Amino acid sequence: xxxxxxxxxxxxxxxxxxxxxxxLTKSFNIKxxxxxxxxxxxxxxxxxKDKKIVLTTDLLIEGVHFDLSYVxxxxxxxxxxxxxLSDVYAMNASATQITVSIALSNxxxxxxxxxxxxxxxxxxxxxxxxxVGGDTTSSNKGLIISISAIGEVMREDVVYRSGAKANDxxxxxxxxxxxxxxxxxxxxxxxxxKVDPNNQPELDPYTYIIERQLKPEARKDIVKLLKNLDVxxxxxxxISDGLSSEIIHLCKQSKVGCxxxxxxxxxxxQVISTCEExxxxxxMIALSGGEDYELLMTVTQDDYPKIKGNPNLTVIGHMTTxxxxxxxxxxxxxxxxxxxxxWNSLSDPE
Amino acid sequence: xxxxxxxxxxxxxxxxxxxxxxxLTKSFNIKxxxxxxxxxxxxxxxxxKDKKIVLTTDLLIEGVHFDLSYVxxxxxxxxxxxxxLSDVYAMNASATQITVSIALSNxxxxxxxxxxxxxxxxxxxxxxxxxVGGDTTSSNKGLIISISAIGEVMREDVVYRSGAKANDxxxxxxxxxxxxxxxxxxxxxxxxxKVDPNNQPELDPYTYIIERQLKPEARKDIVKLLKNLDVxxxxxxxISDGLSSEIIHLCKQSKVGCxxxxxxxxxxxQVISTCEExxxxxxMIALSGGEDYELLMTVTQDDYPKIKGNPNLTVIGHMTTxxxxxxxxxxxxxxxxxxxxxWNSLSDPE
Numbered sequence: 001x002x003x004x005x006x007x008x009x010x011x012x013x014x015x016x017x018x019x020x021x022x023x024l025t026k027s028f029n030i031k032x033x034x035x036x037x038x039x040x041x042x043x044x045x046x047x048x049k050d051k052k053i054v055l056t057t058d059l060l061i062e063g064v065h066f067d068l069s070y071v072x073x074x075x076x077x078x079x080x081x082x083x084x085l086s087d088v089y090a091m092n093a094s095a096t097q098i099t100v101s102i103a104l105s106n107x108x109x110x111x112x113x114x115x116x117x118x119x120x121x122x123x124x125x126x127x128x129x130x131x132v133g134g135d136t137t138s139s140n141k142g143l144i145i146s147i148s149a150i151g152e153v154m155r156e157d158v159v160y161r162s163g164a165k166a167n168d169x170x171x172x173x174x175x176x177x178x179x180x181x182x183x184x185x186x187x188x189x190x191x192x193x194k195v196d197p198n199n200q201p202e203l204d205p206y207t208y209i210i211e212r213q214l215k216p217e218a219r220k221d222i223v224k225l226l227k228n229l230d231v232x233x234x235x236x237x238x239i240s241d242g243l244s245s246e247i248i249h250l251c252k253q254s255k256v257g258c259x260x261x262x263x264x265x266x267x268x269x270q271v272i273s274t275c276e277e278x279x280x281x282x283x284m285i286a287l288s289g290g291e292d293y294e295l296l297m298t299v300t301q302d303d304y305p306k307i308k309g310n311p312n313l314t315v316i317g318h319m320t321t322x323x324x325x326x327x328x329x330x331x332x333x334x335x336x337x338x339x340x341x342x343w344n345s346l347s348d349p350e
Numbered sequence: 351x352x353x354x355x356x357x358x359x360x361x362x363x364x365x366x367x368x369x370x371x372x373x374l375t376k377s378f379n380i381k382x383x384x385x386x387x388x389x390x391x392x393x394x395x396x397x398x399k400d401k402k403i404v405l406t407t408d409l410l411i412e413g414v415h416f417d418l419s420y421v422x423x424x425x426x427x428x429x430x431x432x433x434x435l436s437d438v439y440a441m442n443a444s445a446t447q448i449t450v451s452i453a454l455s456n457x458x459x460x461x462x463x464x465x466x467x468x469x470x471x472x473x474x475x476x477x478x479x480x481x482v483g484g485d486t487t488s489s490n491k492g493l494i495i496s497i498s499a500i501g502e503v504m505r506e507d508v509v510y511r512s513g514a515k516a517n518d519x520x521x522x523x524x525x526x527x528x529x530x531x532x533x534x535x536x537x538x539x540x541x542x543x544k545v546d547p548n549n550q551p552e553l554d555p556y557t558y559i560i561e562r563q564l565k566p567e568a569r570k571d572i573v574k575l576l577k578n579l580d581v582x583x584x585x586x587x588x589i590s591d592g593l594s595s596e597i598i599h600l601c602k603q604s605k606v607g608c609x610x611x612x613x614x615x616x617x618x619x620q621v622i623s624t625c626e627e628x629x630x631x632x633x634m635i636a637l638s639g640g641e642d643y644e645l646l647m648t649v650t651q652d653d654y655p656k657i658k659g660n661p662n663l664t665v666i667g668h669m670t671t672x673x674x675x676x677x678x679x680x681x682x683x684x685x686x687x688x689x690x691x692x693w694n695s696l697s698d699p700e
Binding site: 253 | 386387390391392393394395396397398399400402403404405406407408409411412413414415436437438440441443447449451452453482483484485487488489490491492494496498499500501503505508510511512586587588603
């Protein structure tokens with residue numbers, strides 16, 4: 001993951017702003033029928049006919065949301081798109097377009113930005129979204145990425161955070177905690193590299209969790225799966241900050257409580273073994289780790305037969321009345337209050 | 351314009367990320383019929399029925415696009431919205447929603463961010479757009495603002511950059527060069543203030559141009575005016591980088607040339623007098639100054655009677671065939687090639 005510093009380098013200032021934009025956007029293809037006009041004018045023009053649109057946006061800052069010393073630029077570009085598509089899927093919508101704004105300092109040669117865009121374009125291609133606009137500018141502060149995503153959905157299919165009812169089942173996709181433990185491993189390797197740059201890291205036992213951190217995949221497939229199963233969740237949210245924090249969002253916005261069962265939380269064996277190695281409690285990591293980009297939803301009890309046994313969907317608890325509160329039911333059957341211990345970027349020291 | 355440093359200060363970390371977002375968004379009102387769901391879920395939900403939508407985005411970085419030593423935060427918030435609305439109007443569309451993402455370092459107290467949001471909200475209120483989403487995060491690099499704007503338009507009303515034909519008239523709104531000369535005055539006062547902090551700046555002769563720099567207004571009125579006049583421009587762009595650069599965009603994308611008449615370029619008397627004071631050529635400032643956020647358009651000769659004499663619209667030239675090239679016709683009737691000397695952020699030194 002250490003970049004080759006000897007590759008050929010082109011100064012971005014040689015191209016100029018318009019030259020850079022032309023260079024980066026010339027390979028963008030339009031595939032969505034709803035895209036009437038992509039890049040190249042004051043704004044993109046889109047047509048969704050009778051569908052509703054969903055709109056979401058995210059801002060990623062070097063040194064706060066990513067560290068280029070262990071995140072390859074191509075992966076960073078890919079992940080920046082995933083973060084936004086995940087929000088679109090959490091509305092039960094299909095993602096259709098993104099805009100990409102990048103600010104970068106002169107320390108980045110053209111080839112670095114091409115790497116970043118290669119990741120963005122790969123994500124757009126894999127997820128069938130058009131890149132329809134954006135902004136490229138200079139920065140005196142490293143790399144900043146701002147992506148907005150648009151999706152389309154029939155009005156009756158929109159799923160908000162606020163529709164959960166008491167007795168609904170709490171369901172999560174995939175498994176949790178991997179992205180955070182992947183980050184822990186990468187941070188450790190960075191420290192080792194500082195001490196001995198010739199040390200080749202032994203990352204084989206961590207491939208799954210490192211991929212969860214560096215190349216997460218948004219759950220486009222789940223929106224399709226739910227449609228095929230004829231299940232409309234009563235509420236849904238994506239897991240960016242950690243399971244605990246997201247459950248609290250659903251409960252507060254739906255005005256319900258919940259019982260989450262510790263022994264039901266899906267964990268990959270690599271997460272469990274790495275947690276043991278780092279002497280961290282794996283439940284705590286699943287609850288607070290963040291960046292998993294799985295979907296958390298509630299479904300009615302009536303829909304249980306439809307989701308039962310599906311390898312993508314795990315029932316981890318059920319909703320209760322608001323006054324019953326939000327609880328984790330531990331393996332030894334103790335009930336403890338759920339707390340949002342998710343990654344809270346604003347309380348980090350500067 | 352110097353902020354009172356003694357005002358009460360609240361640390362943002364006391365609120366936390368979610369607390370801050372709640373605090374900032376609680377006063378947001380929804381006014382647009384197309385806004386079904388604003389802030390508070392994974393994404394906003396919008397419904398434009400049979401209208402097309404336009405989408406644009408911009409990224410503003412402290413130290414590159416603004417300098418907080420002479421831009422009050424409230425004005426900065428207002429201007430950040432204008433920059434995006436201007437792009438929507440340049441498509442001949444109505445602006446309907448914005449998303450606002452802010453990254454800020456701990457050096458900003460809550461009161462500073464409230465000032466910034468006050469400007470953003472004032473802009474949204476004045477221009478009838480809903481704030482429907484965004485992201486608030488920490489920054490280790492000062493203040494970063496990313497705004498996306500959405501607008502709606504009937505398909506037959508969309509105006510691109512690419513529709514100009516030879517013999518079309520080149521028309522500009524308002525007057526040019528003010529924003530740049532306002533910046534020059536503010537930069538000079540900053541230097542004076544550094545030498546003598548007790549010196550009270552004498553800004554009366556510069557009120558118009560300083561307002562053009564600090565509180566530009568996007569030309570929402572022009573979209574309405576054109577509709578009332580029953581004029582659909584053949585091409586349109588907003589003037590963010592300077593007249594010269596924008597004319598070249600229209601010509602290149604429309605595959606036409608143009609003759610721009612120096613003596614027709616609209617200049618405010620304050621721009622002329624300040625240019626004289628700074629010993630700068632006012633034509634050069636209009637051509638290359640940037641940040642005027644006026645609209646530049648082409649209209650057919652047939653529409654000339656409809657726009658003739660309108661105080662908002664000035665005919666400054668006409669389009670020619672592509673092989674005739676792009677020219678400035680000077681006051682002494684010399685023809686010189688137009689060059690894009692607009693503000694090119696990527697060639698600035700870091």
